[in-house]
Amino acid sequence: MISVTAPEWLGIFIGMIIGGLAEAWGISNPEILLRLGTWEDRLFVGCIAIAIGSGALALYGLSALGVAFHWGVKPDYVVGVALGGAIFGTGIAISGYVPGTIWMALGEGRRDAIYAVLGGLLGAATWTVIYQTAFGNWLVTFMNLGQIYFGGQVGTNLDAGFLIAVVWAAIMFTVAYTLPRYKGGKSCAYVNTHKGYKLSEQETARYEELAGVLLEGSSMPLGKENLPEKVNHDWSVSSNLFGVVMLSVGVIIGLTVVLEMFLHQIFGESTTYSWMVAQLWLTPSAWRYSDVVVNTIGWEPFSDIGTLLGGFLASIFFTRRFQAFNNVIPPTWKARFGNSQIKRAAGAFTGAYLMLLGARMAGGCASGHILSGDLQMAVSSLEFFVFVMIFLLLVARLIYTR
Amino acid sequence: MSNQNAKLEKKEVALKNERDVKAFIVVMVVLTIVVAALTSGTYNGYHPNPNSVAITGFLAVVTIVMTAVWYREKYGDYYYERRTLLLVFVQP
Numbered sequence: 187m188i189s190v191t192a193p194e195w196l197g198i199f200i201g202m203i204i205g206g207l208a209e210a211w212g213i214s215n216p217e218i219l220l221r222l223g224t225w226e227d228r229l230f231v232g233c234i235a236i237a238i239g240s241g242a243l244a245l246y247g248l249s250a251l252g253v254a255f256h257w258g259v260k261p262d263y264v265v266g267v268a269l270g271g272a273i274f275g276t277g278i279a280i281s282g283y284v285p286g287t288i289w290m291a292l293g294e295g296r297r298d299a300i301y302a303v304l305g306g307l308l309g310a311a312t313w314t315v316i317y318q319t320a321f322g323n324w325l326v327t328f329m330n331l332g333q334i335y336f337g338g339q340v341g342t343n344l345d346a347g348f349l350i351a352v353v354w355a356a357i358m359f360t361v362a363y364t365l366p367r368y369k370g371g372k373s374c375a376y377v378n379t380h381k382g383y384k385l386s387e388q389e390t391a392r393y394e395e396l397a398g399v400l401l402e403g404s405s406m407p408l409g410k411e412n413l414p415e416k417v418n419h420d421w422s423v424s425s426n427l428f429g430v431v432m433l434s435v436g437v438i439i440g441l442t443v444v445l446e447m448f449l450h451q452i453f454g455e456s457t458t459y460s461w462m463v464a465q466l467w468l469t470p471s472a473w474r475y476s477d478v479v480v481n482t483i484g485w486e487p488f489s490d491i492g493t494l495l496g497g498f499l500a501s502i503f504f505t506r507r508f509q510a511f512n513n514v515i516p517p518t519w520k521a522r523f524g525n526s527q528i529k530r531a532a533g534a535f536t537g538a539y540l541m542l543l544g545a546r547m548a549g550g551c552a553s554g555h556i557l558s559g560d561l562q563m564a565v566s567s568l569e570f571f572v573f574v575m576i577f578l579l580l581v582a583r584l585i586y587t588r
Numbered sequence: 589m590s591n592q593n594a595k596l597e598k599k600e601v602a603l604k605n606e607r608d609v610k611a612f613i614v615v616m617v618v619l620t621i622v623v624a625a626l627t628s629g630t631y632n633g634y635h636p637n638p639n640s641v642a643i644t645g646f647l648a649v650v651t652i653v654m655t656a657v658w659y660r661e662k663y664g665d666y667y668y669e670r671r672t673l674l675l676v677f678v679q680p
Contacts, residue, residue: 191632195624198644295656398670405659405666407601450632465638484634487641488624491648495617498652502613510656512667 189254192449197485200446200453201492205290206500207435209507212400212422214290214497216282216298216534217516223279223582224518226369227396232362232427234557236436237443239358241561244444246351249344255444258452259333259340260549260559262566266325270548271573273540278574279581281305281537282516284552285545286455288538289490293497295405295509298534305535309542310459314468316547317475325547336563347563354563362436367425368392374428393423403514406506414506422505443558451484452562454554456545458483458490475546522586601666609658616651620644 211233212218221227249255260267278284283291283302291299316322333340336354337347366373371392377383385393397419401408408414421431443453461483464476471477501508515530523529545551548570550559556574559567627640659666 193625193628193630193632194636195621195628195640195644198621198624293652295652394671401668402670404668405656406606406663407603407666408668409603451634480635482634483636485636487636488628488644491620491624491641491645494645494652495620495648498648498655499613499617502610502655508655508659510659517670 187252187254190449191256194450194485195488197446197450197489198492198495200442200449201489201494202496202499203442203492204439204453205286205293205493205496206504207439207496208287209290209294209497209500210417210422210504211432211435212396214287214294214296215400215507215516216287216291216296217399217518218282219278219284219287220282220516220518220582220586223578224586225579228365228367229427232365232367233432233436233439234560235358235362236427236433237440237557238561239355239362239440240437241440241444242351242358242563243355244441245447245561246344246348246563248444248448250348253448255447256449256451257333257340257447257562258558259335259562259564260555260566260570261333262331262564262569263326263549264329264331264569266328267548267566267569268573269325270544270546271570272577273544274548274551274570275544275574275577275579276581277309277537277539277541277544278578279537279585281534281541282519283534283538283541284455285459285542286490286493286551286553289455289493290497293494293499294501294507295498295511296403297509297511297513298515298530300511301531301534302538305538306456306459306542307463309539309544310456310546311463311468312539312543313546314460314463314473314475318473326549331565334565336565340562340564350563362427367427371425374426377426378428389425393419396423399517400505401507403509403512404507405510405512406502406508408506414504417505418507439557440561443561446489447558447562451486452554452558453489454486454550454558455490455493456542456551456554458487459542460546461487518586601663604662606662609655609662612658613651613655616647616654620647620651623647 208214213230218227218229222230281302285306288299288302288306336350337343363374371389400418400422424432446453457479460479464470464480468476470480513527515525519530519533555567555570560571624644627643628637
């Protein structure tokens with residue numbers, strides 16, 4: 187059995203890889219997740235599906251060959267995970283952020299990310315308080331099925347787990363291949379099976395519009411005929427997720443998560459908010475949840491700093507989207523609520539508050555549950571993802587489609 | 589169905605020499621990682637040292653803020669303005 191437990195500070199590099207690549211994708215821009223909510227741009231679903239599929243194959247393939255992993259599968263307490271997912275999805279619909287993209291956005295110099303961090307800390311603190319109550323205890327113990335994945339209890343039936351991972355990966359790749367990125371657009375399957383297919387005038391306009399959204403508020407000119415221009419105008423806006431660059435980024439993110447599980451633990455982003463609350467305010471001596479968090483968090487605070495630095499470095503060297511804290515309002519938010527900075531700050535704060543409350547209630551977020559957990563084929567993470575998507579789509583429709 | 593795009597052209601701003609700020613960023617990021625390594629050492633457990641995390645995070649935030657100040661100074665509060673695309677759909 188091959189087993190490794192790496193020093194904590196190395197987590198910075200894992201965070202930098204994922205933060206940098208996700209920033210280049212454009213997911214740190216809240217407009218991308220708001221458009222996911224309105225079902226206009228499904229980039230997040232396609233990219234995560236590629237990462238999950240490739241990561242699941244690597245994880246269960248290596249496990250079957252005798253490589254040991256730090257699994258950390260999230261337990262499935264059915265009601266708490268469902269309620270947490272519903273609150274989390276609602277928070278994304280309001281803020282346009284998930285916990286990890288807040289750090290990336292802060293690295294990108296986005297002003298509203300500052301308010302999102304503050305709201306996130308308050309949301310995490312709220313769960314620390316609720317956890318102490320009878321209701322909080324009921325949420326994490328009622329119908330608690332334990333750490334289970336599609337093949338049974340975690341760490342068991344690994345040979346069968348690999349076969350299930352093959353099927354799971356096939357489903358994930360099929361989703362990414364057949365789901366059109368843009369509303370009314372063409373899927374990768376359509377583009378790759380129609381030789382000589384050319385972008386319509388409308389699709390070209392959509393690409394150009396999204397490139398403008400990604401670059402809006404940048405404090406640095408883009409320049410011409412350089413790498414950042416290619417990233418912003420060709421790669422990040424492309425609907426072909428199975429192009430060399432987009433596919434490589436998805437696969438690398440999936441394999442990086444597997445590498446992290448080999449080295450130390452699963453990839454997560456939201457526990458750090460609870461950890462900061464425990465260090466600054468609700469101390470472990472008085473609050474049970476803080477005690478749990480400070481003794482189990484591992485290198486996540488370092489990998490979160492890495493995510494911040496990854497987003498920052500990518501926005502300077504590869505995408506030139508560094509905003510230097512200019513005032514930027516996401517277009518979908520602006521169309522609904524206007525150009526008020528105060529309203530946007532309140533939205534980022536409130537949305538992040540709900541999101542972190544939901545994430546801590548469910549025991550994970552977009553990174554811990556949706557990326558790492560679904561890659562592990564954890565039952566709790568699939569449940570979480572379903573509830574997040576239902577409430578994200580529902581609440582975004584209620585708010586923005588008027 | 590056809591569409592018509594009305595584009596508001598913006599003034600192009602020329603790139604300036606950014607070698608000094610990029611060197612600063614690289615040095616600071618390396619320093620941040622070195623500080624994290626020195627302050628947390630070979631510890632590989634699950635209870636991180638809050639002082640180590642705090643100094644590492646502080647250096648990262650200082651780097652970002654100073655970079656923001658530099659770019660605002662260098663390009664005179666440049667702001668990339670999105671071109672407004674007006675899509676007009678005409679029923680046949």
